[in-house]
Amino acid sequence: MSMVKLVNIKKSFGTLEVLKGIDLEIEKGEVVCVIGPSGSGKSTMLRCINNLEQITEGEIHIEDTLVVKRANNKDVEKGNSDLRNDLGMVFQNFNLFPHLTVLDNITIAPRVVKNADKTAIDQKAMNLLKMVGLVDKANEYPIRLSGGQQQRVAIARALAMDPQIMLFDEPTSALDPELVGEVLDTIKALAQEGMTMIIVTHEISFARDLADRVIFMDDGVICEEGPPEDVILNPKEERTQNFLNRIN
Amino acid sequence: MINQIQMRAIFDGSVLTIKVAFVALFFGLIFGTLIALGRMSKNKVIKSFSWFYVWFFRGTPLLLQLFIIFYAYPIIRIEMTGSGVEMNPMLSAYLAFSLNCAAYSAEIIRAAIESIDHGQMEAAKALGMNYRQAMTRIIIPQTYKRLMAPIGNELIMLIKDTSLVSTIALFDLLRTVKTMASATGDWVYYIYAAVIYLFLTTIFQIVFDKLEVRFGVYEER
Ligand SMILES: Nc1ncnc2c1ncn2[C@@H]1O[C@H](COP(=O)(O)OP(=O)(O)OP(=O)(O)O)[C@@H](O)[C@H]1O
Ligand SMILES: [Mg+2]
Numbered sequence: 510m511s512m513v514k515l516v517n518i519k520k521s522f523g524t525l526e527v528l529k530g531i532d533l534e535i536e537k538g539e540v541v542c543v544i545g546p547s548g549s550g551k552s553t554m555l556r557c558i559n560n561l562e563q564i565t566e567g568e569i570h571i572e573d574t575l576v577v578k579r580a581n582n583k584d585v586e587k588g589n590s591d592l593r594n595d596l597g598m599v600f601q602n603f604n605l606f607p608h609l610t611v612l613d614n615i616t617i618a619p620r621v622v623k624n625a626d627k628t629a630i631d632q633k634a635m636n637l638l639k640m641v642g643l644v645d646k647a648n649e650y651p652i653r654l655s656g657g658q659q660q661r662v663a664i665a666r667a668l669a670m671d672p673q674i675m676l677f678d679e680p681t682s683a684l685d686p687e688l689v690g691e692v693l694d695t696i697k698a699l700a701q702e703g704m705t706m707i708i709v710t711h712e713i714s715f716a717r718d719l720a721d722r723v724i725f726m727d728d729g730v731i732c733e734e735g736p737p738e739d740v741i742l743n744p745k746e747e748r749t750q751n752f753l754n755r756i757n
Numbered sequence: 758m759i760n761q762i763q764m765r766a767i768f769d770g771s772v773l774t775i776k777v778a779f780v781a782l783f784f785g786l787i788f789g790t791l792i793a794l795g796r797m798s799k800n801k802v803i804k805s806f807s808w809f810y811v812w813f814f815r816g817t818p819l820l821l822q823l824f825i826i827f828y829a830y831p832i833i834r835i836e837m838t839g840s841g842v843e844m845n846p847m848l849s850a851y852l853a854f855s856l857n858c859a860a861y862s863a864e865i866i867r868a869a870i871e872s873i874d875h876g877q878m879e880a881a882k883a884l885g886m887n888y889r890q891a892m893t894r895i896i897i898p899q900t901y902k903r904l905m906a907p908i909g910n911e912l913i914m915l916i917k918d919t920s921l922v923s924t925i926a927l928f929d930l931l932r933t934v935k936t937m938a939s940a941t942g943d944w945v946y947y948i949y950a951a952v953i954y955l956f957l958t959t960i961f962q963i964v965f966d967k968l969e970v971r972f973g974v975y976e977e978r
Contacts, residue, residue, distance in 0.1 A: 561879050594885045604880035608899050608975050618884035621894055650975040670884055 510537050511573055512674050512705045513558060518567035520550075520557055527553045529729035531567070535674075535707065540700045542716035542737075543709045545726035546752055551709040554726070555676045558707075559596045571595060572673065594622075597672030601679040603659040605651040605666070611638070612647040615666045622670070630669070637665040641695050657688030661695050668699075675699065677708040713756065717741045725749045759949070763937055770933030771953055777922060777929070778915040780851045785858025786908070792863035793870060794892070807863070814860030820921050823853040827925045850922045858915060865907045869900035902972040909965025913958045930954070 513535040520528040527550045535541055543551050556562040558569060560577075568578045571592040578586040606614050615634040619625035638644045641661035643654075651659055660680055667675060677696065681689040693715050700706060700719055710716055716723055716737060723740040725733045725748075733746040744750045759767075795807030814822065827849040835841045873896050881891035923932035930953060934946040 559883055561882065596883075598880075598883035600876060600880065600883075602876055604874075604876040606877065606880070606895055606899075617894060618881075618886060621890050622885040652976060652978055666884070 511535065512537050512539070512571065513707070514568075514570035514573075515554075515558070516568035516570070518554070518557060518569070519565045520553055520562060521565045527729055528557065528564075531729075531731060533724070533731065535705060537705055538703045539721050540704075540706045540708065540719055541722045541724060542720035543707065543724045543726060544711070544713065544716060544752070545724075545732075549726045550729045551726050552678050555598070555678050555707065555709060559598055559676060560590070560593055561598075594670070595673040596676060597667030597670060597674070598676045599660070599663050599667055599678065599680050601682050603651075603656070603663045603683070605659055605663055607651050610648050610650055611643065611654070611662050614651065614662060615669045618666070619669050634665070634669060637668055638662075640668075640698070641665050642691075655688060656684045657691045660684065660692045664692075664695055664699075674705045674707070677706065677710070679709050679711065681710070681712060711756070713741060713753070725752065727752070766928070766933050766937070767930065767949060767953070770928055770930035771957075773922070773927060774916060774919040774930045775957065777850050777854055777919045778912060781854030781858040781915050782908075782912050784851075784855035785862045785911075786866075788855065788859035789862025790866055790897075792859055793866035796863065796867050797870065811860045811863055814857050815864070819853065819857050819918060820924065822857055823849065823921060823925060826853050846922070846925045846927050849925055850919075850927060854915065854919070858911065861911055862908070865904065865911065866900065869903045869907075870896060872903065873899050902969055902976070905965050905969035905972060909961060909968075912961050912965070916957055916961070917954065 511534050513533070515531050515533040518528050518531040519526065531550075531554060533541075543554070545551055553562060557564045563582075564577065564579055565582045566580050569576045569588075572595065574592055575586065575588040576590055576592050577584070577588045606617065609617060612631065612634055615637060616625070616627075616630045619630045619633075620627065635644060635647065638647055641664060643658060643661055643665075646654060646658060646662070651662065654662065664675075664680075680696065681692050684692065689712070693712065696706070696708065697719060708716075708720075718737075720737050722734060723737045724731055725740055725744070725746070727748050733740055733744060733749045739745070740749065741753065744753060792807045792810055795803045796811070798804050798807070827844050827846065831842050831844055877895055877899065878891055881895045886894070919929050920931040922929050923935075928936075930950055934950040938944055938946040
């Protein structure tokens with residue numbers, strides 16, 4: 510089953526065209542890492558997939574079902590937008606809710622959106638906290654946590670909504686170097702459980718080790734894609750080679 | 758000095774002052790929140806209405822608004838429908854002060870909401886919440902701490918502004934003591950009034966300072 514399918518996605522902000530026709534299909538259980546220079550449209554692509562930005566043109570399918578189809582910045586066919594609930598998102602700046610404890614951060618969306626039963630969802634949240642290794646922080650406020658801990662809570666928070674696909678936008682870029690590992694380990698554990706994931710990252714060695722497929726984006730298009738052995742170790746495109754040389 | 762009847766009158770005047778200020782703050786905050794959301798709405802009609810509302814009620818004197826409601830409205834009504842109404846002065850005061858307070862509160866609340874990081878709304882939406890859920894559960898609760906200082910300030914302004922109701926036949930604290938002072942020729946009544954105003958404003962200042970700390974516990978490392 511294809512979990513996410515993008516067909517000729519375009520996105521402009523005013524006159525600035527940021528995505529210039531993206532085609533991408535992701536299978537169940539696949540881990541896709543997206544790399545590319547700053548401003549190439551990596552975040553915009555993720556944000557379009559879960560509707561934080563509205564696409565100007567193209568089609569988005571989730572789990573083989575049309576979610577949205579647009580042309581000239583207008584809907585041309587009604588899709589089933591409920592499928593967006595199957596997407597979980599993790600942000601570069603964590604975006605935890607500062608006024609809620611760690612536990613409430615994780616349970617608020619299930620309670621508010623799905624009317625989840627309080628005791629059941631609390632139990633589930635504690636299990637998720639166990640998975641990310643933060644059971645003892647359940648009643649702390651986010652400000653008392655390190656960046657790495659906050660990001661692991663953010664991952665647990667997204668998982669509490671039972672997503673089928675996880676989107677990560679540079680999950681370790683805001684972290685001190687010594688805290689990067691703990692977050693990457695959590696993501697690795699998810700990959701081992703078979704979660705379908707799209708991860709925008711600057712951690713090239715992480716992408717090399719974990720990704721089933723690496724996508725190199727440049728200037729609003731997918732410039733090169735394939736298994737990490739090809740894209741990272743033996744890139745064919747000159748732009749990919751330049752990018753990798755620059756960051757190594 | 759002061760006799761029992763005067764004490765009673767000063768007490769009643771103070772109660773009226775407090776009542777008008779609190780009713781205005783209560784309805785002003787509720788209505789002000791709606792106006793604030795209206796100002797940020799994508800709907801052009803709602804947006805312009807909210808803008809116009811704030812523009813009018815902040816741009817004209819509260820005294821004028823009070824006169825429009827108490828004196829002008831009955832006349833307008835007679836001219837339009839032929840049937841007159843007698844405006845209740847207390848109700849007019851509540852209405853004018855609430856509408857006015859809503860305009861000021863709207864701007865305070867809007868500024869507070871806009872000061873919350875955009876990432877909060879995005880995270881809420883990414884978790885499947887709709888706009889209303891995100892606002893009521895995520896965004897607005899984060900504004901409480903920031904709202905306490907300006908709202909405490911607004912309450913103190915209201916307490917002092919209630920002296921305007923003397924123009925529509927009501928006896929607030931200031932008018933009560935002024936009547937006594939002119940009847941007896943003794944200025945000490947003004948001192949009583951000053952003390953009571955200061956007492957009230959000090960109490961509210963302390964309460965709002967405490968609330969600010971309480972709503973901000975999650976910000977303490
Ligand atoms: N809301 C917006 N309004 C206008 N322009 C925007 C907006 N969001 C992004 N852009 C522009 O779109 C382009 C792509 O931005 P995007 O954030 O997708 O890049 P990125 O590949 O994620 O870069 P980085 O590695 O720095 O995160 C940039 O030129 C950016 O300035
Ligand atoms: Mg980005």
